[in-house]
Amino acid sequence: MHKTSRIKQTFVYIKKNFRLFMNQKDWKFIIIAAVISLLVCGVVGEKMFETYESTKSGFFAIISAAIWIGIFNSIQGVCKEHDTITSEYRSGLHISSYVMSHVLFDFAVCFIQTAILMAICCLFIDFPSEGIIVEGAVVEYFLTLFLIIWGSDIMGIMISSVSPNPNTAMTAMPFVLILQLVMSGVLFELNGWAEKIAYVTYSKWGMSALGSIGDLNSEDLPLKLSAVFPNVVRLETEAAYEATSENLLKAWGCILIIAVCCTIISIVSLKIRNRDS
Numbered sequence: 001m002h003k004t005s006r007i008k009q010t011f012v013y014i015k016k017n018f019r020l021f022m023n024q025k026d027w028k029f030i031i032i033a034a035v036i037s038l039l040v041c042g043v044v045g046e047k048m049f050e051t052y053e054s055t056k057s058g059f060f061a062i063i064s065a066a067i068w069i070g071i072f073n074s075i076q077g078v079c080k081e082h083d084t085i086t087s088e089y090r091s092g093l094h095i096s097s098y099v100m101s102h103v104l105f106d107f108a109v110c111f112i113q114t115a116i117l118m119a120i121c122c123l124f125i126d127f128p129s130e131g132i133i134v135e136g137a138v139v140e141y142f143l144t145l146f147l148i149i150w151g152s153d154i155m156g157i158m159i160s161s162v163s164p165n166p167n168t169a170m171t172a173m174p175f176v177l178i179l180q181l182v183m184s185g186v187l188f189e190l191n192g193w194a195e196k197i198a199y200v201t202y203s204k205w206g207m208s209a210l211g212s213i214g215d216l217n218s219e220d221l222p223l224k225l226s227a228v229f230p231n232v233v234r235l236e237t238e239a240a241y242e243a244t245s246e247n248l249l250k251a252w253g254c255i256l257i258i259a260v261c262c263t264i265i266s267i268v269s270l271k272i273r274n275r276d277s
Helices: 006-023 028-044 052-074 079-090 095-124 137-162 166-182 193-198 202-213 224-228 245-273
Strands: none
Touching (some): 006 095, 028 052, 028 095, 052 137, 052 166, 052 202, 079 095, 079 166, 079 245, 095 137, 095 245, 137 166, 137 202, 137 245
């Protein structure tokens, strides 16, 4: 491969990824996204927005599904091509073009998966209509889930880039997923070092975004205990779920920053791996 511009190489590899996707009939990613969405949304159900607990756990389940879908897209995509990357790097491949081709091609795949997830969610869940930034809350939910799926996909590219082979990447995947779920702040209260680690996870900012759109601090979402004991009230609100445009935009921005960092790590790790070439 002759030395060409990075932009031109990026589009060449996007076309290559598309051909591979069509030739290998990788529709499994779309089918798996639909199956996971059906399972999660079927369990969450139409009563999701009746209480604080059901809403929060519903958001957590949906975010967990989105992260799993995204990582599964790309966890083996790069590591199975290490030998090919090394060979083409010697011929003039720009590592940044190669990584960006995966990031941009997966943008389209993640968009389709998000549309499927959101469509199935709307079948089972009665989402509130009022949004924070735009009139339709569904638009904000869609954008949030898309950012989580795409960001998780890019994280999968990063893991695949630093893994020597597909088996190692698949072994690392459960640990990464567990870390994301634990650091969401839903299962456990985070303090000290755990709270700091949570700032670099998609689950924390995904919960913050969905919690803001769904207004988890609203008095219209009572505790389950309040239904039995009406005198029981929620004494505290959570800053992470403030229904403000600033809070939502901050969550979206942090998801994008994490995705950019994962992209940079992918490029650097592949350059280090091929530095002797």
